[in-house]
Amino acid sequence: MLDIKFIRENKDIIKAGAKKKHLDEEIDKLLDIDQKRLDLLSKVESLRAEQNKVSLSMGGTLSDNERAQLIEEMRLVKEELKEKEEELRQIMTEWQSLMLTVPNIPDISVPEGNSDEDNVEVKQWGEKPNFSFEPKDHIDLMTNLKMVDFDRGTKVHGFRGYFLTGDGAKLSMAIWNYALDFFSNLGFIPVIPPVIIRRETFMGTGYLPQGEEDLYKTQDGDFLAGTAEVPLMGFHQDEILDKNDLPKKYLGFSPCFRREAGSHSKDIKGLIRVHEFYKWEQLILCEASHAESVKYHEEINKNIESFIESLEIPYHTVVNCGGDLGMGQVKKYDVELWVPKENKYREIGSASYFHDFQTRRLNIRYRDDDGKLRYAHSLNSTAIPTPRILVSLVENFQQEDGSIKIPSVLQKYFGKEVIS
RNA sequence: GGAGACGUGGCUGAGUGGUCGAAAGCGCCUCACUGCUAACGAGGUAGCCCGUAAAAAGGCUCCAGGGUUCGAAUCCCUGCGUCUCCGCCA
Numbered sequence: 001m002l003d004i005k006f007i008r009e010n011k012d013i014i015k016a017g018a019k020k021k022h023l024d025e026e027i028d029k030l031l032d033i034d035q036k037r038l039d040l041l042s043k044v045e046s047l048r049a050e051q052n053k054v055s056l057s058m059g060g061t062l063s064d065n066e067r068a069q070l071i072e073e074m075r076l077v078k079e080e081l082k083e084k085e086e087e088l089r090q091i092m093t094e095w096q097s098l099m100l101t102v103p104n105i106p107d108i109s110v111p112e113g114n115s116d117e118d119n120v121e122v123k124q125w126g127e128k129p130n131f132s133f134e135p136k137d138h139i140d141l142m143t144n145l146k147m148v149d150f151d152r153g154t155k156v157h158g159f160r161g162y163f164l165t166g167d168g169a170k171l172s173m174a175i176w177n178y179a180l181d182f183f184s185n186l187g188f189i190p191v192i193p194p195v196i197i198r199r200e201t202f203m204g205t206g207y208l209p210q211g212e213e214d215l216y217k218t219q220d221g222d223f224l225a226g227t228a229e230v231p232l233m234g235f236h237q238d239e240i241l242d243k244n245d246l247p248k249k250y251l252g253f254s255p256c257f258r259r260e261a262g263s264h265s266k267d268i269k270g271l272i273r274v275h276e277f278y279k280w281e282q283l284i285l286c287e288a289s290h291a292e293s294v295k296y297h298e299e300i301n302k303n304i305e306s307f308i309e310s311l312e313i314p315y316h317t318v319v320n321c322g323g324d325l326g327m328g329q330v331k332k333y334d335v336e337l338w339v340p341k342e343n344k345y346r347e348i349g350s351a352s353y354f355h356d357f358q359t360r361r362l363n364i365r366y367r368d369d370d371g372k373l374r375y376a377h378s379l380n381s382t383a384i385p386t387p388r389i390l391v392s393l394v395e396n397f398q399q400e401d402g403s404i405k406i407p408s409v410l411q412k413y414f415g416k417e418v419i420s
Numbered sequence: 421g422g423a424g425a426c427g428u429g430g431c432u433g434a435g436u437g438g439u440c441g442a443a444a445g446c447g448c449c450u451c452a453c454u455g456c457u458a459a460c461g462a463g464g465u466a467g468c469c470c471g472u473a474a475a476a477a478g479g480c481u482c483c484a485g486g487g488u489u490c491g492a493a494u495c496c497c498u499g500c501g502u503c504u505c506c507g508c509c510a
Contacts, residue, residue: 038470048480
């Protein structure tokens with residue numbers, strides 16, 4: 001959500017931003033409603049002021065006659081007030097839902113474009129493996145090594161179901177433990193959050209009201225989080241933070257539930273796109289300054305890049321084009337890992353910043369040096385998702401005999417050097 | 421699932437129809453004091469909206485939404501949330 005004052009003063013910038021994101025906007029309609037709202041508001045307020053003034057004098061000593069007369073006068077004021085208040089209420093409802101549709105403005109450095117096809121590579125790292133044999137995909141590799149069981153996965157869960165078994169389960173644990181050490185050393189506080197979350201927090205993070213069909217819902221009206229970002233943002237909801245405690249850096253670990261509605265035809269096999277997985281997630285709340293946001297955005301992106309580099313997996317980083325940005329995001333990097341069998345990079349994580357788009361909705365503030373309350377800025381980035389990371393890991397580290405080498409940093413967590 | 425209690429400022433917590441946006445304490449800010457710091461002392465300190473060059477004036481807010489009333493933090497209804505006890509389950 002953006003500040004209405006800002007919207008009033010910068011409507012052309014906001015329109016241009018929405019266009020860059022290829023999102024529809026109704027700024028003119030909003031501003032029209034906003035003007036009506038202000039007009040009504042001032043009418044209502046002056047009626048209330050009159051009412052208050054008279055009520056106050058009512059407490060004093062008055063003759064019965066005077067009192068009766070005032071009461072009669074106030075009855076008329078009250079009737080008019082009731083009418084105007086009802087009008088105002090309707091306008092407010094419309095105003096609020098329009099406010100939720102105003103997208104955040106993409107940064108100037110975000111490239112133009114329509115979809116992920118138009119994202120721009122900003123970094124490439126590592127050497128793509130040059131196999132002297134025909135490489136297998138992760139499905140064959142892992143199935144052969146009994147690291148994963150898709151048949152039983154679909155038997156038990158259904159479409160996109162999987163079991164991680166044996167070394168598949170152990171390797172996941174090893175990665176989680178390694179990630180915990182790696183990111184804790186960067187100053188992040190590890191958190192295991194709840195993932196059954198109230199609607200309100202989903203609204204605040206911007207996953208609702210649109211996007212409900214992508215979420216699993218409980219019979220109590222709660223939703224299952226698709227990322228720890230949601231509960232981590234909710235953590236400080238409605239709080240006033242101490243400026244000295246900023247930035248807050250959290251590393252959330254959670255299962256992630258995604259219905260993947262509308263992507264039934266994509267990635268129908270394997271571990272790329274599944275309904276439930278686990279993820280370490282970086283989240284930062286910082287002071288309300290663009291420079292701070294940019295600084296930490298680069299930092300969290302660098303963190304995931306360094307993590308991948310330590311695993312020795314070739315990757316590249318792209319900056320997302322306008323059309324590939326969500327409503328609230330100002331800028332986003334995607335880190336994509338090399339998948340040999342597919343002969344392309346696949347997304348492993350993304351780092352985004354939002355300015356105060358989320359914190360305004362969630363009411364997360366801090367007191368600045370001048371004593372004023374400001375909305376903090378928020379950022380988040382994947383640290384590492386499992387099992388998706390296994391796709392690139394096993395495919396890049398496969399050997400001719402179908403065994404898999406373990407990256408050296410993982411060996412002490414995993415306990416051996418090769419899976420065979 | 422059953423029964424009950426509660427929801428007030430940054431925090432703790434008083435307040436049961438008008439003089440309450442709200443006692444007191446803590447915290448925070450300023451001043452004074454001290455060689456410096458702490459303690460003590462004096463004063464200040466809610467948020468939001470509208471408005472303004474900046475103010476002022478005004479409006480809203482004591483969980484939320486309705487209602488009663490000339491007037492509601494206070495009375496009534498509904499919802500949400502938290503806690504306690506019992507039950508059930510681990």
